């Protein structure tokens with residue numbers, strides 16, 4: 001009789017996982033490979049990838065992970081830009097892409113969504129009822145509600161309408177002990193604590209979000225400024241005078257040139273562009289608000305083009321949406337920074353970042369949700385010719401510019417792995433200690449997305 005092979009821990013876990021999840025546990029190298037990445041970083045191969053289909057399965061998985069002391073890394077679409085969904089050694093990735101139930105309550109103007117529902121789907125399904133879901137990250141066709149909640153994602157509409165967290169009425173999550181919680185935003189606003197916690201405090205299994213009536217009218221303009229300083233000034237002045245555009249987006253001359261090379265739509269090369277959209281039910285008010293932006297921009301030397309109809313407006317917004325692919329033609333790789341600074345500091349911040357790029361000899365293109373002071377300086381590089389180490393050094397210097405100007409490390413992409421070590425510079429030690437205490441209470445074994453957010 002042969003000696004019976006004692007299964008290693010990994011083998012025992014694998015077999016338990018198979019029993020619980022059948023073919024929805026991925027164990028082969030080829031299947032697990034894609035789950036090493038988000039849109040910016042890559043980590044080691046996970047021990048396994050599990051695709052739960054219900055809250056009960058998530059609970060069972062947490063209990064299994066707890067028993068074996070295995071880290072769990074929640075994941076939506078992996079479109080994150082700070083490494084939040086990137087696994088560490090020996091972790092199990094929990095991919096929520098099969099939890100896609102969506103129920104609309106048009107009368108109550110709410111929707112109940114499982115975490116794998118894509119962001120755009122909510123507005124698409126709400127549209128026939130004259131409703132929409134405002135948070136609109138540019139990645140909304142792929143990004144999921146779970147990932148949006150993990151990062152408290154924003155988008156162009158967030159200046160007027162707010163970010164993901166502003167639309168959460170109820171949140172359902174599984175804690176690090178495998179217990180299920182279904183909470184509204186009352187005493188001890190635990191949902192508020194989970195929003196933006198990047199999967200480090202609980203696994204979100206459902207959310208009830210608020211929907212808004214679709215505005216009846218929209219008006220859009222594009223203003224071309226000879227330089228960025230005047231553009232930033234125009235934004236501050238128009239807002240101070242009472243304009244509340246729904247969208248206020250900015251492209252620096254590098255982005256404008258890149259989009260023009262890509263689309264050939266007649267954009268004014270060498271200029272900084274401001275795209276503004278106002279919306280509402282009263283056409284007169286919508287047009288008045290846009291005129292406020294128009295007059296302020298012209299007063300600061302801009303040439304303004306107003307969209308005459310939806311088709312023209314759509315063409316202008318296409319320019320903004322094409323920034324990412326257009327920049328990809330300048331250099332094959334990029335690091336997408338995400339900082340937010342007080343609006344009044346924008347001219348110095350934009351200029352300071354351009355100067356840093358020049359000093360490092362690297363191309364830095366800047367765009368973003370300028371109404372909120374949220375900038376995305378993108379460092380473009382070719383790893384064959386330019387040192388990746390210097391690129392990251394420059395990314396950190398850019399974050400320091402934001403901190404020096406009273407800004408924050410992340411406007412909407414989160415801390416994840418990318419900015420974790422920077423938390424020491426950005427957050428008081430006492431506050432970090434408070435964060436660690438919260439984490440230790442909710443996740444004493446440190447199983448939920450370990451190594452993220454906290455240095």
Ligand SMILES: Cc1cc2nc3c(=O)[nH]c(=O)nc-3n(C[C@H](O)[C@H](O)[C@H](O)COP(=O)(O)OP(=O)(O)OC[C@H]3O[C@@H](n4cnc5c(N)ncnc54)[C@H](O)[C@@H]3O)c2cc1C
Nearest residue numbers: 076077078079080084138139144146147148150154199204
């Ligand atoms: C081209 C492009 C444009 C983008 N534009 C924007 C933009 O305009 N605004 C913006 O805010 N972001 C933007 N992003 C970043 C990214 O799309 C957002 O952060 C998005 O919210 C991530 O969603 P995801 O489903 O891909 O999440 P993932 O990247 O998979 O995960 C993000 C974080 O959430 C956690 N998480 C995922 N699911 C759960 C869950 N069920 N429970 C608990 N934690 C969970 C993960 O652990 C991770 O920490 C952009 C990205 C790209 C590539």
